[in-house]
Amino acid sequence: MLKSWNDGAAKSAIVDFVGRVTAQDGPDFVPAEARIAVFDNDGTLWCEKPAYIQLDFLVRRLAEQAAADGSLKDKQPYLAAAAGDLSWFGDAIAKHYNGDDSDIKILAGAVLSAFQGLTVEQHAQRVTAFFADATHPTLNRLYTACGYTPMVELLRYLEANAFTNYIVSGGGRDFMRPVVAGMYGVAPEQVIGSSVGLDFNDGHLMTTSRPEFLDDGPIKPVRIWGRTGRRPILAAGNSNGDIQMLQYTQASEPPRPSLCMLVRHDDADREFDYVAGAEKALDEAAAKGWTVVSVRNDWATVFGD
């Protein structure tokens, strides 16, 4: 297993950690039911550049709404969506990570209302239809082929060692669920993500435009506890929004083994090379001894082909 990982510090850290927590007679043994591993999704399990995959799904819907309702055409983010201008969206998110929430609020309102009034099953059908043929804008592959092969191997390796994996993402819970079973072998009940409030109406659950959770930063550990009632022993992320999830994993009292991993995107040839949005996380990794995974050096393949 872990065939798509090059020999090196990151692979060794994983194998060593799993060996220690599964060694029944060793000092670091962790019983199977407490072997909880948590994974960010965008930039950790699948590609997040040049834009979040969910943003493509959203922009298509906003353009559809702008085409159907003339009053939206001159307003952001519908203006940018109708023009196919993804940079406005990327800038809004970059501003957010730098502390300026002006555009993200406009975007959030549109995100929240984009799919309101559907049953959760109807929403899932839209997601499934999107992933059936939507392709990455520069990598020339289906989005469903944009998962990182070494990370999917890691999920399997952990399962084989009786871990339970959870995805803990700022992305939409109900956007990920229909596709991650096929891409990663992760069941819907193992997906924690952002969500809108739902209304129960005549036997069915309907989407609303009310925010429920924005599953990012300090909310990630809150949601992990809410879902599992446990503190993870392994966490993997790639950006500033993952810092608290990794801190939570590491800060157990009394202390017990943990593995905190940060994927570093440094491979412009095979994927992307960027640190924007990950600066603080990389500083924290250095300070706290987290394992930094270099895409360029640690992964023998990125997408398995």
Added chain:
Amino acid sequence: MLKSWNDGAAKSAIVDFVGRVTAQDGPDFVPAEARIAVFDNDGTLWCEKPAYIQLDFLVRRLAEQAAADGSLKDKQPYLAAAAGDLSWFGDAIAKHYNGDDSDIKILAGAVLSAFQGLTVEQHAQRVTAFFADATHPTLNRLYTACGYTPMVELLRYLEANAFTNYIVSGGGRDFMRPVVAGMYGVAPEQVIGSSVGLDFNDGHLMTTSRPEFLDDGPIKPVRIWGRTGRRPILAAGNSNGDIQMLQYTQASEPPRPSLCMLVRHDDADREFDYVAGAEKALDEAAAKGWTVVSVRNDWATVFGD
């Protein structure tokens, strides 16, 4: 299995339903991953009379707070707590189910602030300490011995048939988790319940006095979807707060098999005899063909002794 169930319509309904959904070649087959069963807790898995078990835990804490802070002594619910007057609390809940929320709001404020400022681990320790020796006021047994033996058998029977069971209770999520593993064999990640908001602080999760979820009525199906991303095929409850959870289980489109059960407390000799708070649910059961489980007639034993 199901040895503590008397032969009769309820037991037959369970055995027939499980047989149908597990018959690989039959028309009602449901794959294992979709065999989700949801159970209310108070009055469905454990005894809820003469008062909710969590109310005892709360009243002890309110009395402690009243003793420590004189300014609380003359105010409800501290006044009732210090006097050991449980009827005020029971009345507040009964009023709530009859549409009068005046007292429940006062109670909710006290509930929310009673345990604020603890780490989730400290809170769990308080719960564990409470259950170590707290006894039921009239049944002469530990609260941990107040689970219904036939329902625990049903949980095991469903697990043996590859169901995944969830508790979906208006009771506190983090009040149930430390004790239900031992009582029912249900893991913390299978517990859905009411909760306060948590704050992430220096690596740890701290309780607050902010409400997060009141997991009752229409919120139950919302939380089931949020947790599992699936619609259950079996649901069991006992009160008006379970109606929507059972409706949700039954209303699948396209239709597929479901079993909706309502425990009817009609056994004053072995447990309690009451319908207060369950009137609408019993009406709905009759109208929708739900399986009513009579404690008196369907259970050979209530507590297994």
